[in-house]
Amino acid sequence: MNPTSASRLHRIVTTPMSDLLVGRVTGRPIKLDRLIEQADLPEVADALVRDVVKRTRLWRNEKIAVATELIAHFRDGLDAGREADDLVETFGDPATAAKLIRRAKKRNRSFIWHGLKWCRRVVLGVFAIYFLAWAWLMTGSPNPSVDYLAQMNAPALAVPEDDRAWPLYRELLIEHELMTRFNSEEVGSAGWGMARPGEPAWPELVNWLAEHESLIPALREAAAKPGLGLEVGFADAYTERDWLALNGPDKAVPVRNAMSGNAADRLAAESIIGVLLPQLSPMRTMARVVAGDMRLAATQNDGERVVANFRSLLGIAQQSRETPTLINQLVAYSIVTMAMRDLADILDQHADTLSDAQWTELAHEVAAAKTTLALDFSGERKWFLDTVQRIYSDDGNGGGQVTFDGLQFMAQLQSAGSGNRVVIDPAMAVGLPAAAAIMASRADILAEHDRLMNLLDLDTQRPLWEVLRQPSEVNLQLRAWHGSYRDKLRYAPLVTLMPAFDAPHRKSKQVQAGADALAVAIALELYRRKHGGYPQDLATLVPRYVPTLPIDASTGQPLLYRLVDGRPLLYGRGLDGDDDGGLVSEQAIDLWPHMPGWPESPEDDDWVLFPPPSTQSE
Amino acid sequence: MKIERELMRGAGPAAVLQLLTSGEKYGYELVEALARQTDGVLAIGQSTLYPMLYNLEAKGLIKSRQDDTGPRPRRYYRLTGKGKRQLGKDAARWAALFEAMAALGVTPKPAVGGA
Numbered sequence: 001m002n003p004t005s006a007s008r009l010h011r012i013v014t015t016p017m018s019d020l021l022v023g024r025v026t027g028r029p030i031k032l033d034r035l036i037e038q039a040d041l042p043e044v045a046d047a048l049v050r051d052v053v054k055r056t057r058l059w060r061n062e063k064i065a066v067a068t069e070l071i072a073h074f075r076d077g078l079d080a081g082r083e084a085d086d087l088v089e090t091f092g093d094p095a096t097a098a099k100l101i102r103r104a105k106k107r108n109r110s111f112i113w114h115g116l117k118w119c120r121r122v123v124l125g126v127f128a129i130y131f132l133a134w135a136w137l138m139t140g141s142p143n144p145s146v147d148y149l150a151q152m153n154a155p156a157l158a159v160p161e162d163d164r165a166w167p168l169y170r171e172l173l174i175e176h177e178l179m180t181r182f183n184s185e186e187v188g189s190a191g192w193g194m195a196r197p198g199e200p201a202w203p204e205l206v207n208w209l210a211e212h213e214s215l216i217p218a219l220r221e222a223a224a225k226p227g228l229g230l231e232v233g234f235a236d237a238y239t240e241r242d243w244l245a246l247n248g249p250d251k252a253v254p255v256r257n258a259m260s261g262n263a264a265d266r267l268a269a270e271s272i273i274g275v276l277l278p279q280l281s282p283m284r285t286m287a288r289v290v291a292g293d294m295r296l297a298a299t300q301n302d303g304e305r306v307v308a309n310f311r312s313l314l315g316i317a318q319q320s321r322e323t324p325t326l327i328n329q330l331v332a333y334s335i336v337t338m339a340m341r342d343l344a345d346i347l348d349q350h351a352d353t354l355s356d357a358q359w360t361e362l363a364h365e366v367a368a369a370k371t372t373l374a375l376d377f378s379g380e381r382k383w384f385l386d387t388v389q390r391i392y393s394d395d396g397n398g399g400g401q402v403t404f405d406g407l408q409f410m411a412q413l414q415s416a417g418s419g420n421r422v423v424i425d426p427a428m429a430v431g432l433p434a435a436a437a438i439m440a441s442r443a444d445i446l447a448e449h450d451r452l453m454n455l456l457d458l459d460t461q462r463p464l465w466e467v468l469r470q471p472s473e474v475n476l477q478l479r480a481w482h483g484s485y486r487d488k489l490r491y492a493p494l495v496t497l498m499p500a501f502d503a504p505h506r507k508s509k510q511v512q513a514g515a516d517a518l519a520v521a522i523a524l525e526l527y528r529r530k531h532g533g534y535p536q537d538l539a540t541l542v543p544r545y546v547p548t549l550p551i552d553a554s555t556g557q558p559l560l561y562r563l564v565d566g567r568p569l570l571y572g573r574g575l576d577g578d579d580d581g582g583l584v585s586e587q588a589i590d591l592w593p594h595m596p597g598w599p600e601s602p603e604d605d606d607w608v609l610f611p612p613p614s615t616q617s618e
Numbered sequence: 619m620k621i622e623r624e625l626m627r628g629a630g631p632a633a634v635l636q637l638l639t640s641g642e643k644y645g646y647e648l649v650e651a652l653a654r655q656t657d658g659v660l661a662i663g664q665s666t667l668y669p670m671l672y673n674l675e676a677k678g679l680i681k682s683r684q685d686d687t688g689p690r691p692r693r694y695y696r697l698t699g700k701g702k703r704q705l706g707k708d709a710a711r712w713a714a715l716f717e718a719m720a721a722l723g724v725t726p727k728p729a730v731g732g733a
């Protein structure tokens with residue numbers, strides 16, 4: 001074989017592909033071992049080159065470049081007449097050389113490699129943080145230690161046995177089958193149970209009351225008791241007789257859900273959010289019965305029974321709010337509203353049924369009823385505190401961290417009503433550590449909650465005209481949190497679980513305004529009886545008939561008064577703030593004591609508080 | 619006399635850059651030139667020189683090329699524009715350091731207005 005062609009062939013065979021691709025036949029050997037071997041270095045130099053190159057742990061082509069350079073170095077040294085041992089000795093420590101070469105060569109790598117290196121570091125860092133966050137999340141567990149249900153039940157348990165109304169109500173509910181017969185669809189709120197004198201269904205109510213003649217005095221006796229004395233709880237907190245009274249004989253006794261081994265399920269099952277308030281519907285039903293008898297008593301000229309029934313209605317309302325939740329208070333408002341509305345109708349249509357003394361007594365009852373209408377958020381505070389102790393761990397000093405079980409429990413609260421147990425799916429699981437890291441600590445959440453609840457308590461002192469036109473600070477804060485993804489997550493327990501307080505607040509203020517107007521209307525009646533006619537202005541009533549005059553709660557200005565067809569009309573200016581002469585549009589009929597214009601009646605309407613605008617009086 | 623490691627870490631790169639001002643050189647040439655021109659004071663072990671060259675290249679102060687045309691493949695290093703500017707800065711720093719040390723009497727004061 002021709003040596004030249006053999007050499008060329010050898011160069012082509014040993015040239016790397018990268019060189020061939022750019023058209024270079026360099027003869028650089030592809031194999032590192034072969035490269036060093038071909039260098040034919042003395043044994044000590046050969047070993048050193050191999051050792052250094054191996055220790056660099058670089059890429060293959062980098063190792064080849066280093067080896068090539070070191071080989072050239074030693075060959076140059078040998079060619080210069082130096083001994084191999086001398087060259088090796090002056091080379092230095094191979095390990096150090098390899099380390100430094102590796103470091104330097106890596107610096108020479110491409111931007112892409114460096115970019116990928118940093119990406120890898122970032123990804124690993126994120127994974128590490130994520131892993132730590134998971135570990136942190138899983139280390140804590142909620143340990144509810146305060147029995148807030150017991151605190152909620154404290155008022156009921158403080159009522160002495162003999163002063164408790166519930167045992168009496170329970171037997172009356174069973175005996176008269178109130179929850180099945182009287183509360184049925186044809187009788188209940190949409191049927192003859194709420195009928196008024198003159199309405200077609202009125203005789204049916206009168207007949208029912210006659211058939212249950214013994215019921216009303218017994219209800220009045222129970223309503224006069226200082227407290228309801230019903231300890232609320234989960235389904236198993238009530239006796240079979242309780243359930244017979246509450247649901248009737250045809251419904252099965254509710255059974256409390258069996259507790260699973262799942263921690264989140266247990267947290268949810270023991271949360272006071274699951275506490276039943278089955279007494280509220282019966283209380284409303286019994287109030288309807290008493291109110292019906294009050295309307296009947298007025299038509300029968302039995303003023304004494306009117307007074308007794310009105311007082312009983314206020315008693316039932318007061319007992320209904322014994323458990324201090326917002327729902328209980330709303331039921332109490334509805335009962336007070338029903339009582340006042342009926343009393344206003346009686347004053348308008350059957351005023352002569354009652355004596356001066358009886359109207360005076362009722363005026364005092366109406367004034368006293370206002371205390372029943374004060375908003376109390378203490379139950380909502382307890383409810384939230386109970387929820388927080390199920391979401392966070394507790395370090396014993398008010399602090400604690402979000403827990404995995406707590407987040408699952410919170411997810412269950414948010415999906416309440418679906419009836420499904422919430423299972424953390426992989427997508428949720430990925431986000432949980434991040435969510436937990438962003439969420440405020442237990443101490444911060446409790447501090448913010450306390451601040452908001454204090455603001456709410458202050459807000460209850462604001463007059464209605466301000467409430468209607470200017471959102472509360474609490475609402476503004478919640479809206480601000482809602483507007484930011486981070487804050488929405490950070491304050492998730494508050495954003496999700498703060499009570500819907502606007503409606504109860506407005507309702508409370510409007511019922512109070514109705515009570516104020518009713519007290520003035522009674523004073524006008526007493527004035528008419530004394531003077532033979534109504535006064536020209538309300539100021540004439542002060543101080544003999546009323547100690548002070550109420551204001552128009554829709555504007556903060558004096559309550560408006562005028563005589564229409566010789567009959568008194570008491571009203572506020574309504575949402576538009578104008579005196580429209582007592583204008584009431586069709587949509588505002590039968591809304592008493594709610595103000596037209598809120599939320600959707602025509603804004604021109606005035607807020608007529610006496611007599612209650614009704615289809616009957618049209 | 620050999621320079622201590624820490625001092626060499628600062629002096630070595632400047633010395634290599636300076637040697638490359640006269641033209642491109644390969645590794646062994648640089649080792650030899652350093653030892654010869656500095657009477658062995660700045661003699662750098664090869665274990666230090668090659669990483670230093672790779673570092674200087676990574677910083678863009680020198681550039682290398684592979685020469686496969688000679689009796690054996692060699693990598694030649696030459697100064698870049700950036701390397702020249704860096705050498706200018708290093709020279710100024712060394713001059714300032716030398717003057718400061720001289721002012722303290724650590725080194726002899728440079729002769730003024732020499733022949």
